[in-house]
Amino acid sequence: MLSIGDLARHTRVSARMLRHYDALGLVTPERVDEFTGYRWYAASQIGRVNSVVALKELGFTLEQCRSILDERVGIDDLMDLLRLRQAELAQRIEADTARLAEVGRRLRSIERGLTVTNESFQLKELPPLRLMQASAEVNDISEIGTMTAVLLDRVSRHLSATSVPPAGPRVQTYYGRPDGSKIDVAVGWPVGAGSAAPDGLEVAELPEEGNGACVVHHGPASDIADAWQAFDVALEQRGLEPYGVSRQVHLHGDAPDDVVVELQCPVRARGSACS
Secondary structure, eight states, X not given: OEEHHHHHHHHTOOHXXXXXXXXXXXXXXXXXOTTTOOEEEOTTHXXXXXXXXXXXXXXXXXXXXXXXXXXXXXXHHHHHHHHHXXXXXXXXXXHHHHHHHXXXXXXXXXXXXXXXXXXXXEEEEXXXXXXXEEEEEESSGGXXXXXXXXXXXXXXXXXXXXXXXXXXXXXXXXXXOTTSSXXXXXXXXXXXXXXOOOTTOEEEEEOOEEEEEEEEEEEOGGGHHHHHHHHHHHHHHTTEEEOSOEEXXXXXXXXXXXXXXXXXXXXXXXXXXXX
16 A cells, blocks of 8 residues: 555646645545555556656646546547547647747847847938828837828828829838827828828828938848837937827838838937936
């Protein structure tokens, strides 16, 4: 006979877990001392405990383990359970593989963004812009990508139905409200003075900014968000902080894997707003 401690050592299952198995009727002691309450197990029960561990590692619940070991699950049902578990694991591996690839892509994107930002960073004046645009608000940066796609489709459809010619490349703007409640997002094209907005669009005037900073992103459109993060790092390293409306000027390229975009924002000395 084995004490609970002996069984724990032989199976590498804790005594606490063996007591839990007992409570569930999964692995019950061969004998329990009526005076001390000590549990005693037969040596043959080592195999049952090891089987429970093996089934758990396959992902079966303890209730399923008990049914399988007590032969309440027939061979056909067991094969169905194993096939189901096989499919679940394959699906998880596929999802984890995709996540791993995305993590690698993000790492490469951030590293590339930091290099490109340091190479192309410059301070310059930002010109005034008159934009024919569609705008909306989002709760946080995770919603920006989806919203800009919606706005781009809207403004493209409305402008194509008018005779207003764009006076420059597409511009996306972002403004994080000081209280942190929302982010205002807009997509539009520069237009000349006097151009009236059709229904569904609006005209926005961006003032000239004497103190601005910019970097150029050349690469996949999916990496633009990482380029903005690298831009923020570059500003912080230079003792600067962005404020007001940030601009994203699409200079060249419509293919998702090859765009040239200039990221622009007005800047000031870090902490100057509080002084």
